[in-house]
Amino acid sequence: xxxxxxxxxxxxxxxxxxxxxxxxxxxxxxxxxxxxxxxxxxxxxxxxxxxxxxxxxxxxxxxxxxxxxxxxxxxxxxxxxxxxxxxxxxxxxxxxxxxxxxxxxxxxxxxxxxxxxxxxxxxxxxxxxxxxxxxxxxxxxxxxxxxxxxxxxxxxxxxxxxxxxxxxxxxxxxxxxxxxxxxxxxxxxxxxxxxxxxxxxxxxxxxxxxxxxxxxxxxxxxxxxxxxxxxxxxxxxxxxxxxxxxxxxxxxxxxxxxxxxxxxxxxxxxxxxxxxxxxxxxxxxxxxxxxxxxxxxxxxxxxxxxxxxxxx
Numbered sequence: 001x002x003x004x005x006x007x008x009x010x011x012x013x014x015x016x017x018x019x020x021x022x023x024x025x026x027x028x029x030x031x032x033x034x035x036x037x038x039x040x041x042x043x044x045x046x047x048x049x050x051x052x053x054x055x056x057x058x059x060x061x062x063x064x065x066x067x068x069x070x071x072x073x074x075x076x077x078x079x080x081x082x083x084x085x086x087x088x089x090x091x092x093x094x095x096x097x098x099x100x101x102x103x104x105x106x107x108x109x110x111x112x113x114x115x116x117x118x119x120x121x122x123x124x125x126x127x128x129x130x131x132x133x134x135x136x137x138x139x140x141x142x143x144x145x146x147x148x149x150x151x152x153x154x155x156x157x158x159x160x161x162x163x164x165x166x167x168x169x170x171x172x173x174x175x176x177x178x179x180x181x182x183x184x185x186x187x188x189x190x191x192x193x194x195x196x197x198x199x200x201x202x203x204x205x206x207x208x209x210x211x212x213x214x215x216x217x218x219x220x221x222x223x224x225x226x227x228x229x230x231x232x233x234x235x236x237x238x239x240x241x242x243x244x245x246x247x248x249x250x251x252x253x254x255x256x257x258x259x260x261x262x263x264x265x266x267x268x269x270x271x272x273x274x275x276x277x278x279x280x281x282x283x284x285x286x287x288x289x290x291x292x293x294x295x296x297x298x299x300x301x302x303x304x305x306x307x308x309x310x311x312x
Contacts, residue, residue, distance in 0.1 A: 002196055009189035015182030016219040022175025023049065023220055026168045049176050050217035050236060051077070051243040055251060062252035068261040070252045071121060074244045075268040078114070081237045081244075082275045083301035085221050089237075090294030092222070093230040098287045105148060106238045107284045109141050113245040114276045118269055120249075121260055131253025138246035179219065234283070241276070263308055271304050 054077045061069035090096050116137055120130040217240060221233050252258065282289050306312040 002193070005189045005192045005196070008185055009193070012182045012185035012189060015178045015185065019175045019178025019182055019219070022171045022178065026172040026175060029168050030172065048239055048243050048247075049172075050179075050220055051240045051248065052176075053180070054244055055248045058248045058252045059255075062255050062258070067252070067256070067258040068264065070249055070258045071126070071260040072264045072268065074117065074248045075264050075272050077244045077248070078241045078272050079268070079275055079304060080301065081217075081240050082279045083297045083304065085217060085240075086234060086237045086279065086289065087294040087297035087301070088218075088221055089230050089233040090289040090297070091291055093233075095290045095294075096230045096234055096288060098231065098234065098283050098289075103284060103287075105145075106235070107280045109144075109242055110238050110276065111280060113137065113141070113242040114273065117245040117249060118273060121265060121269060124260055124265060126249065126253050126258040126260075128254060128257070131250045131258075134246045134250035134253070138243070138250060141242060141246070182219075234289075237279075267304075267307060275300070 054073050058070040058073045061067065061073070116134060120126050120134065217236065220236060249258065282293070303312065
């Protein structure tokens with residue numbers, strides 16, 4: 001039985017790897033056709049796709065009456081995107097230089113989305129009207145992104161011509177399907193192997209939830225960093241954080257009020273705001289994240305985890 005689940009785990013890793021390849025190749029081609037840079041494609045297309053597991057987890061939690069998980073998922077995912085995902089990109093790519101013309105636009109929207117989430121969480125309850133407000137901003141983000149890309153294409157700033165076919169969209173969907181299926185199989189294999197080796201159910205639960213929502217994004221990040229597509233991976237962080245702040249909270253909020261737990265509303269929000277501002281400054285002003293800073297991000301994420309768990 002152990003051998004069977006080891007094989008399943010290896011197979012799931014293969015699906016995740018191939019899915020990441022499909023998503024990266026097709027998303028970059030589709031983004032170029034629309035007039036998006038590699039950074040923009042990562043923000044809009046890949047960022048939204050890789051955050052869908054977070055949305056599913058938040059939506060199910062709201063249906064089951066555990067609304068505090070909704071904001072916990074969004075805030076925790078945004079912190080992880082910067083201190084974990086961006087850190088991995090910087091470490092593997094041995095530092096990242098940001099040269100995208102879209103950076104001011106995306107930084108502005110990252111700050112707007114983060115600020116909007118903080119504002120609606122101030123009184124501890126997110127009501128239906130506030131959820132509609134978040135979704136309005138999310139729709140506006142997509143519309144303005146498309147308008148900017150269209151204008152660039154018309155003005156000739158986007159000179160690369162790309163022939164887009166149905167195959168590119170099929171590969172994008174297929175790649176995302178591979179990512180989700182691979183993540184699901186990896187979680188199942190991890191749970192069964194953990195049970196075989198008598199690991200506690202609490203640890204299994206925490207591991208399964210974390211793995212299930214971050215594996216797609218993690219593998220896309222690893223593949224893009226190794227493939228010298230670091231700007232696309234950093235763009236993914238921007239897109240994911242905007243999606244998490246506006247859609248992951250906004251959509252479940254339509255089902256009913258969302259109440260935040262104390263740790264998320266205090267420690268979580270504080271760390272999210274600090275890391276978001278620091279990340280925005282690095283990318284917009286310094287236009288780079290060094291390998292050393294990536295390592296410091298990882299240390300920061302470890303400290304945050306220990307604080308949230310009450311160990312420190």
